[in-house]
Amino acid sequence: MNAPYIVLAMNYWLMKSEPAVFSFRDLMNMSTKGDIWDGVRNYQARNFMREMKNGDRVLFYHSNTNPPGVAGIAEVIGESQPDPTQFDTSSKYYDPKSTREAPRWIVVRVRAVQELPRTVSLYELKTIPELEDMPLVRKGNRLSVMPVSEKHAQIIMNLAATVA
DNA sequence: GCCAACGTTGGC
DNA sequence: GCCAACGTTGGC
Numbered sequence: 001m002n003a004p005y006i007v008l009a010m011n012y013w014l015m016k017s018e019p020a021v022f023s024f025r026d027l028m029n030m031s032t033k034g035d036i037w038d039g040v041r042n043y044q045a046r047n048f049m050r051e052m053k054n055g056d057r058v059l060f061y062h063s064n065t066n067p068p069g070v071a072g073i074a075e076v077i078g079e080s081q082p083d084p085t086q087f088d089t090s091s092k093y094y095d096p097k098s099t100r101e102a103p104r105w106i107v108v109r110v111r112a113v114q115e116l117p118r119t120v121s122l123y124e125l126k127t128i129p130e131l132e133d134m135p136l137v138r139k140g141n142r143l144s145v146m147p148v149s150e151k152h153a154q155i156i157m158n159l160a161a162t163v164a
Numbered sequence: 165g166c167c168a169a170c171g172t173t174g175g176c
Numbered sequence: 177g178c179c180a181a182c183g184t185t186g187g188c
Contacts, residue, residue, distance in 0.1 A: 018186090042171075042185095063185080063186060064187085066188090122187080141170090142184080142185045166187105167188095170184085170185080171182105171185100172181105173180105174179100174182105175181105176177105176179100
């Protein structure tokens with residue numbers, strides 16, 4: 001007799017945030033309901049967010065800070081839904097070309113899982129040969145949401161567990 | 165603050 | 177569809 005079971009495909013992603021605007025600590029300080037990831041206005045990033053499934057892990061990356069790097073692990077707890085800021089005329093993310101019937105932009109909901117023992121800097125990531133094919137470490141990559149292979153994610157999390 | 169890289173816009 | 181102009185990202 002076959003027992004029903006579920007195959008859990010755990011996917012990893014990386015999402016960038018400027019800590020001066022919203023840091024990993026800020027996410028940790030939210031309730032267990034986490035927060036919606038709003039304001040993404042890049043089609044490629046949006047398309048990746050559409051693919052996110054509940055339970056997926058997110059490497060929370062601090063950009064535009066010194067040093068930039070991966071600060072924590074988050075979890076997707078709410079899949080694609082319209083980004084409310086696109087309809088808000090008072091928001092900097094307001095998009096006059098978007099309609100409620102055909103929203104352009106979406107959010108996912110995430111919550112903090114754990115702060116890494118230490119932030120793994122971009123500088124350090126660039127020194128790891130196994131990560132050289134990771135888009136993040138390539139020059140000129142501005143994409144704020146991108147998939148990360150499980151292998152790369154594990155390397156980064158293992159690095160965080162070691163002394164720099 | 166600088167600026168390279170990249171995405172978007174809009175005239176043609 | 178091309179591409180110049182412009183705006184943004186984000187490392188440094």
